[in-house]
Amino acid sequence: MVETYQIAWAAYVVGALGCGWATWLLFRRFGREWGHFFMVSVWAVLLTPYAMKVEPMVMAPALFILVMETLINGFASAKPIAILLAGVWLVALILSLIYQLLTRGFVKNEEPVDYQDYDTVVAEGRKTRRQPRDYQDNLSHDEYQARDELLAGERPMRAER
Structure with a gap:
């Protein structure tokens, strides 16, 4: 027992x-x-x-x-x-x-993406072409960056406006 x-x-x-x-x-x-x-x-x-x-x-x-x-x-x-x-x-x-x-x-430590240059992104040590963003939800570049930072668990750099 x-x-x-x-x-x-x-x-x-x-x-x-x-x-x-x-x-x-x-x-x-x-x-x-x-x-x-x-x-x-x-x-x-x-x-x-x-x-x-x-x-x-x-x-x-x-x-x-x-x-x-x-x-x-x-x-x-x-x-x-x-x-x-x-x-x-x-x-x-x-x-x-x-x-x-x-x-x-x-542990994933992703490099921050440079949102000014949408043509190329450094991925795994080589340059790859990236598709342009789909702007169907009418977000600006800064809003996309803030959303990506929020989804990654970070505090958006441009949250204070």
């Missing part, structure tokens, strides 16, 4: 993973690096377990034990927990950095 202890841990882990993804969604607009930094930080702090009792092996989130131990007995008795949390956080950040460096080439 599944114990309430296991159900509580499962619910806590699902909630902590949700907090990490919410953090990613909140900070990814500042760049991939910042999104990873904050998401990994939240996951490292929330998901690190610590043994409350050794014999029946009762685990609890290290953050909660750190806070309660500091409030009850002072920081001197909670120092090993703080060191554990800091160590897990640093290892997680190093692994995140390695992952980002290994996958750096796989």
